Amino acid sequence: MSARTEQLLKEKKIKITANRILILELLLNSSHSLSIADIEEDLPWADRATIFRTLKTFEDNALLHAIKDNEKSVKYAVCSDACQVDHHKIHPHFHCDVCGNTFCLSEYNFQLPQLPDNYTANKYSLIINGICSNCQK
Amino acid sequence: MSARTEQLLKEKKIKITANRILILELLLNSSHSLSIADIEEDLPWADRATIFRTLKTFEDNALLHAIKDNEKSVKYAVCSDACQVDHHKIHPHFHCDVCGNTFCLSEYNFQLPQLPDNYTANKYSLIINGICSNCQK
DNA sequence: CTCAAGTTTGCAATTAAATTGCATCCACAT
């Protein structure tokens, strides 16, 4: 287990188990967000329900966030440091329509839109669809 | 059939049928976006598959857009005039965590974020979660 | 080090949404 993995789990007081270590490290080392199916593929011995509940635990503890891009299934990405500073605020993600990957762009700030009167916002989620650098012809 | 409904369908060269008229008018008259289940409830005699395919037709013709908020099912909203001007660009939506409704805020502009090098964007979808004016205590 | 208490896990089953096949029906251009 890497120091970062251990630190993240202890910080959030999440009990350390083999599944959690492996799932978290998979997410930490991935350049893009992963679906439950993606994780199942990378950890074939792991149970879908366990993955599901592990991700839920991580999400409840603000270790990662769920992203709904244009694919059928929800994807998950670990919060970057920048993102963790203010977990509930800004989540820009880029979904490549060619490779289908979704990348976290939490370091790219944007201007929050003005809301109608009496509306209050807790969380902003921005999905940008397009073509990533790898897929440019 | 209202003049607007007829105009929208003819403009997009979509064959006019009873289902399409009713589904489109339902969406046009709704203050918030609707799921397939919502439409089924409002038009109890209508078939789920027909609603599904009707919405798909509308979406393919840029008459409406699909929104994935935090609920289980996808919702649909007719593009506002402002939105239609540049259909593929900006779609801010507000999802109220109390009543569960999702409102289209296409008239509220925001600043597009800067993208990493060699990324190109086709479409931006912004979901804002919070509390709408009706649900404020 | 050992054990109890509370969590997590694996398996199987369920829920619920999205999607499709196919035969029939309908809108509309001619």
Place this chain on the structure above:
DNA sequence: ATGTGGATGCAATTTAATTGCAAACTTGAG
């Protein structure tokens, strides 16, 4: 008026998300 391609209804299927339960773990107290 009519033929044709597209639209519809029904039933079934696919697929993702979610839960129940018993067994296996993790951890803190002794």
